[in-house]
């Protein structure tokens with residue numbers, strides 16, 4: 001692993017903090033680059049009241065001087081504006097676990113007598129810190145022409161029609177939509193579904209697609225399980241709260257077709273080796289193949305529902321219903337930027353691993369070589385070999 005990061009901070013604590021180690025020196029980075037991504041996590045439809053309170057801004061505390069990374073760990077801090085409303089306040093014990101949240105499992109694991117500590121850390125407020133780390137990684141990727149974008153494919157069973165629309169257009173259209181969906185008709189219906197769920201005290205889940213364009217061949221490796229790019233992406237995606245499934249490329253559709261139709265045929269094209277499709281999601285054998293890397297994530301309906309769920313009050317042992325605390329209705333649109341961030345972190349890590357180098361200046365010529373690794377890079381002698389003589 002070339003890049004590593006940790007986050008700390010509670011939902012209503014003073015601040016969220018993240019430290020990212022491994023960024024090369026010489027990358028242009030400032031707080032406005034991070035602010036743009038943080039704003040996207042806050043503004044999409046389906047959010048709850050908290051987003052009206054927070055105006056996220058990440059302060060860069062270390063690792064950047066005169067607008068450029070130094071190669072030292074990057075430290076960022078996002079102040080929780082809501083903290084002022086909670087500081088010194090006597091908060092009643094929270095003893096009724098919400099099915100689907102970390103409440104019960106964490107209370108058993110850590111022996112809490114109040115669910116608050118796990119609720120505070122399991123809250124997806126933490127994903128703001130990941131978005132800040134992701135923004136720095138996106139800056140690195142975009143320096144090499146790699147663009148990570150995403151959009152909502154489905155919410156509450158309503159699926160967008162996207163056939164014939166390329167990734168670039170899907171991403172651009174999604175930015176115009178309050179629910180981050182590139183299909184305007186589906187977007188309209190999704191908005192109505194979210195409002196109906198809000199009125200009923202319900203929540204909704206959905207499917208998000210992420211595409212990384214301009215990824216060079218050769219990121220990740222087949223040689224060990226933990227170096228596979230697909231496996232690393234899957235872990236990062238499932239590491240985001242409420243993500244319960246991940247699909248690389250057309251994985252699930254491919255289960256219904258025969259082998260010769262499932263794969264992306266190779267032919268000698270004008271620009272070297274070309275492919276008939278990209279059902280594999282730009283990754284074969286755990287290695288990027290030069291095509292767009294794309295995946296889908298399934299997000300469950302979030303567990304804090306205005307309409308309570310059947311539960312037990314752990315203080316009395318009696319049957320009860322889960323309580324509501326200010327919450328989103330459908331954070332699927334807001335989760336797009338979170339998934340873009342975690343995908344960008346994995347790709348930046350794999351890129352640094354592939355190129356080596358401590359500075360952008362060292363990485364740049366190596367990247368140019370990697371981009372040329374198409375047909376010429378794969379040409380073989382065709383002579384027989386005797387392995388294991």
Ligand SMILES: Cc1cc2nc3c(=O)[nH]c(=O)nc-3n(C[C@H](O)[C@H](O)[C@H](O)COP(=O)(O)O)c2cc1C
Pocket residue numbers: 048100101102122123124127240241242243300302303304305326327328329331334335338
């Ligand atoms: C961007 C985003 C916002 C979320 N907002 C909420 C929320 O307001 N209320 C809630 O109950 N869960 C919310 N979640 C999901 C919970 O954090 C998650 O379900 C919980 O931590 C339990 O983890 P698990 O679902 O992965 O098992 C959100 C998730 C994301 C990615």
